Amino acid sequence: MNTSPNPPRLTSRVFAVAASALLFGSAVACAPPEKDNSNAQTESGVNAAEATSAGDFGGMEGLVEAAKAEGELNVIALPPDWANYGAIIKAFSDKYGIKVNSAQPDASSQDEINAANQQKGRSSAPDVFDLGQSVALANTAMFAPYKVETFDDIPAAFKDADGTWVNDYGGYMSIGFDSSKVPPVTSVDDLLKPEYQGKVALNGDPTQAGAAFSGVLMVALSQGGSADDIAPGVEFFRKLKEAGNFLPVDPTPATIESGQTPVVIDWNYTNSAETKKLPSWTVLVPPENPVAGYYYQAINKDAPHPAAARLWQEFLYSDEGQNLFAQGGVRPVRADNMLADGTLDPAVAAALPVVDGPVTVPTPQQTEAASKYLAENWAAAVG
Amino acid sequence: MSLARRLRDSLPLLPFLTVVVIFLIIPTATVVVGSVYTDGVFSLDRIEALFTGTALSALLDSVLLSGATALLGAVFGAVMAWLIVSSPSTSMVRRAVLSLCSVLAQFGGVALAFAFLATVGLNGVLTLWVQQVFGFNLAGSGWLYSLSGLILVYTYFQIPLMVIVFVPALEGLREQWREAAVSLGASTWAYWREVAIPLLTPAFLGSALLLFANAFAAYATAAALVSQGSPILPLLIRASLVSEVVLGQAGFAYALALEMIVVVAVVMAAYNLLVRRSSRWLS
Numbered sequence: 001m002n003t004s005p006n007p008p009r010l011t012s013r014v015f016a017v018a019a020s021a022l023l024f025g026s027a028v029a030c031a032p033p034e035k036d037n038s039n040a041q042t043e044s045g046v047n048a049a050e051a052t053s054a055g056d057f058g059g060m061e062g063l064v065e066a067a068k069a070e071g072e073l074n075v076i077a078l079p080p081d082w083a084n085y086g087a088i089i090k091a092f093s094d095k096y097g098i099k100v101n102s103a104q105p106d107a108s109s110q111d112e113i114n115a116a117n118q119q120k121g122r123s124s125a126p127d128v129f130d131l132g133q134s135v136a137l138a139n140t141a142m143f144a145p146y147k148v149e150t151f152d153d154i155p156a157a158f159k160d161a162d163g164t165w166v167n168d169y170g171g172y173m174s175i176g177f178d179s180s181k182v183p184p185v186t187s188v189d190d191l192l193k194p195e196y197q198g199k200v201a202l203n204g205d206p207t208q209a210g211a212a213f214s215g216v217l218m219v220a221l222s223q224g225g226s227a228d229d230i231a232p233g234v235e236f237f238r239k240l241k242e243a244g245n246f247l248p249v250d251p252t253p254a255t256i257e258s259g260q261t262p263v264v265i266d267w268n269y270t271n272s273a274e275t276k277k278l279p280s281w282t283v284l285v286p287p288e289n290p291v292a293g294y295y296y297q298a299i300n301k302d303a304p305h306p307a308a309a310r311l312w313q314e315f316l317y318s319d320e321g322q323n324l325f326a327q328g329g330v331r332p333v334r335a336d337n338m339l340a341d342g343t344l345d346p347a348v349a350a351a352l353p354v355v356d357g358p359v360t361v362p363t364p365q366q367t368e369a370a371s372k373y374l375a376e377n378w379a380a381a382v383g
Numbered sequence: 384m385s386l387a388r389r390l391r392d393s394l395p396l397l398p399f400l401t402v403v404v405i406f407l408i409i410p411t412a413t414v415v416v417g418s419v420y421t422d423g424v425f426s427l428d429r430i431e432a433l434f435t436g437t438a439l440s441a442l443l444d445s446v447l448l449s450g451a452t453a454l455l456g457a458v459f460g461a462v463m464a465w466l467i468v469s470s471p472s473t474s475m476v477r478r479a480v481l482s483l484c485s486v487l488a489q490f491g492g493v494a495l496a497f498a499f500l501a502t503v504g505l506n507g508v509l510t511l512w513v514q515q516v517f518g519f520n521l522a523g524s525g526w527l528y529s530l531s532g533l534i535l536v537y538t539y540f541q542i543p544l545m546v547i548v549f550v551p552a553l554e555g556l557r558e559q560w561r562e563a564a565v566s567l568g569a570s571t572w573a574y575w576r577e578v579a580i581p582l583l584t585p586a587f588l589g590s591a592l593l594l595f596a597n598a599f600a601a602y603a604t605a606a607a608l609v610s611q612g613s614p615i616l617p618l619l620i621r622a623s624l625v626s627e628v629v630l631g632q633a634g635f636a637y638a639l640a641l642e643m644i645v646v647v648a649v650v651m652a653a654y655n656l657l658v659r660r661s662s663r664w665l666s
Contacts, residue, residue: 109627135627198505198525205611208626247505248528250610260506371628379437379612 048306052163053147054314057307060149063314064096066307072099073308076115076126077107081253081273083169083295084328091324092315098308109135109210116142116300127309129298130168132210134371136296137364140164143298146310148317150334158294158333168316169330170294172285172353173218176271177263178256180280185263188222188236188286192243196263200240201247201255203266207374214293215265216378217362217370221289227362230370231377238381246382256281267293268353272329285353292359294333319343326352411644417637429638438619442642444530445599445615452537453594459538460545460594461587467546468553481550484543491540496607499536503527530614533605540604541594548593552586589657596650600643616643 048057048066057063067073073092080086080102089100103124104111109132119125129136129143140160147163158167177185183195191200204212220226220233240246251261256274264271271283297316303309315321322332326348335352338344362370418429432438470477502509503521510521526532556579564574602617613619620639623632 108625110625110630114624114633132627134630138630198522202611205613205622207629208622210627213628244523244525246525246611248525248609248611249500249504258501260500260504262506367628375437375629379614382611 048310049144049301049303051306051310052145053151054149054310060314063307063311067098067305067311068096070098070305070308072101073305073312074101074103074124074127074303075312076103076129077105077109077112078102078130079105081270082328083171083269083330084324087327088316088321088324091320092312095315096311098311108208113139113142116302120302123304125302125304126300127303127305128312129296129300131165131296131298133293133296133362133364134210134367136165136298140298142301144301144303144306144309146299146313148313150317153334153337154317155333155336165296165298166313166317167294167333168297169325169328169332170292171267171269171330172355172359173214173265173291173293174268174271174283174285174353175263175265176256176274176281176283178259178278178280179282181259181262184282185284187288188219191245191263192239194243194245196245198244198247199262200245201249201251201261201264202237203251203264203270205378207371207378210293211267211270212265213367213371213374214267214291216374217360218265218286218289218291221291221360222286227360227366228369230373234374234377234381237378241382248382253277267330269329283353285355287355290355290357290359292355292361294361323348414637414640414644417634418641421634429634430641432635433638433642437613438639438642441614441616441619441639445617446646448530448533448537448615449595449598451534452541452598453591455534455538456541456545456594457549457587457591460542460590461549463542464546464549464553468550481546484546487543488540488547491601492603493607495536495539496604499527499532499539500608528609528611532608533615536604536608537598537601541598544597545590545594548590549586552583552590556582585657585660589654592650592654592657596647596654599647599650 051057051063054060054063057066075089078085078089080089089102092098093100101124103115103126107115109129112126112129112131113135116126116129131139143164145160145162145164148166151159151163151166154166160166175185175188175191182199185191185196190196202212202215203209206212206216216233216237217225217227217230218233219236220230223232223236225232237246247261247263249255249261251264251266253274255261256264257278268283268285271281274281275283297313299306299309299313316325317334319338322334322338323343323345325332326335326344329351331352332338332344335344335349339349419425419427421428433442467477467480499507501507504510504527505522505525507522513519513521527535560578561574564578569577600617602621605615605618606621609618613622616639620636620643623636623639626632
């Protein structure tokens with residue numbers, strides 16, 4: 001008879017806590033031998049890891065050749081139904097015959113940086129990043145500057161002058177709702193009505209997820225707040241919670257399609273992606289106070305496939321890549337210039353949300369101040 | 384015994400020792416070091432941060448959650464274990480219930496959380512049905528997504544775990560002891576009060592502590608159920624690690640992990656003491 005029953009669950013849990021601590025401490029605890037990429041040269045004698053433009057490879061043919069020789073590209077945190085990344089990855093892979101390894105599609109921006117640090121020097125480390133604003137600007141030391149061929153076509157406000165990072169696409173904060181289950185939402189204030197009892201979800205916790213942060217900002221603007229004053233947004237969610245309308249479930253395609261989250265505050269492009277699967281899913285960008293956000297594209301300076309990483313950038317900012325982004329409901333960074341010279345697919349351009357008047361994009365300083373306010377007040381408001 | 388002989392005798396344990404060092408000792412040391420060293424400089428800032436509002440309330444809620452589910456699980460689990468032991472050991476029902484408990488004790492995580500969401504969540508099947516038929520809102524204002532919901536969901540796997548760990552203690556109660564007590568004129572009540580309960584108390588408390596530690600370190604279930612705020616310690620650690628809004632909190636996660644290790648170490652030490660007491664007579 002087993003007189004002192006073993007606690008298998010407990011030990012595994014303790015191990016899990018300890019192991020996860022090990023994971024993020026592994027850089028200290030057992031640093032793997034670092035592979036030095038800085039001298040890795042292609043056959044033609046190009047130092048791919050330090051190339052700052054296709055010219056360093058002797059033109060696009062040289063870059064394509066070097067990338068094909070590497071044969072693989074590691075991307076991270078790119079959900080297939082987010083900004084059309086599924087199709088973009090497939091198109092890139094088919095066009096150049098390069099295998100794309102897509103790791104942790106649902107990871108956060110911070111996870112991307114964590115992964116790059118933990119796997120530094122290994123062939124599985126991410127080659128390229130697609131990051132939210134605060135994480136991108138806090139980690140520019142990890143990026144390799146690179147100017148794509150269309151660099152001059154990208155408005156100056158959306159890129160670092162050296163090409164350390166470049167905005168790839170953006171979108172507007174929106175309210176998505178299932179028109180077969182709830183009455184149509186016409187403004188943020190509607191959400192307080194009793195018809196939305198237990199139905200309004202936010203995509204994540206705004207102290208953790210960038211999308212949720214922008215969602216609270218959008219609500220704040222509609223309540224008389226500003227990018228400098230997010231407090232009215234928190235106050236609105238407190239009222240929403242009090243009215244019993246706030247649904248503290250993290251929405252996913254599964255919860256939306258199964259009807260667990262009938263109203264979701266999220267980027268317009270993630271909401272639009274749902275419409276393709278659930279036709280009654282309607283997307284509203286509140287017309288009075290739109291909040292826009294752009295994502296930041298960058299190359300990992302320790303990329304295990306430096307040439308493929310650069311070719312990926314060329315592809316994303318080419319007409320083809322930008323049109324693919326646009327098909328995913330996002331606004332590609334070159335949209336204005338491409339509309340002007342007619343290279344943006346007209347059918348796609350027509351489907352992009354039209355927003356008149358000023359658009360709010362918080363500056364890094366405003367984001368930081370608002371984050372601080374949220375860290376102190378959010379949990380108390382909705383907890 | 385010579386040193387060489389002792390070393391040779393312990394050789395078979397070497398692989399296990401390696402695993403323990405890699406997966407327990409090194410991470411624990413990393414956590415301890417990481418919580419007091421910031422960029423190579425000794426500092427108690429991170430430890431101090433443990434005593435601020437958010438961290439303290441997370442600790443309190445974690446202890447409350449673990450304590451409540453340990454108590455509920457221990458009481459209901461013990462009663463159920465007693466019912467199981469009362470039936471003959473050849474009984475089909477008994478074997479079936481025990482097997483079921485082994486399965487349910489491991490049925491945590493995302494699957495369990497989703498099962499509750501889809502049943503009694505705000506838009507759950509049962510909630511909608513009850514609303515339609517009785518006009519009563521089962522989900523209220525979303526209690527399932529807060530501490531009370533976590534207590535319910537955790538209790539779901541705590542009770543079967545209690546059954547598994549408590550049945551051996553009940554089986555260790557020998558029939559002769561009851562017969563001896565009865566032959567000395569004890570009533571059933573007197574037997575329980577004077578003999579069985581004092582004998583079972585250490586095992587009961589020990590099992591309750593085990594349940595406490597089990598709930599304290601559980602993560603996946605809570606992560607799937609609670610997406611707003613980080614009411615308990617494991618969720619606060621996640622927030623510190625992955626937040627893309629509030630950056631540079633990874634060091635704080637070390638300190639929180641250290642805090643959890645300390646709490647679990649205290650609980651396990653108490654558990655060991657109690658198990659030692661009960662094993663004296665159980666064997």
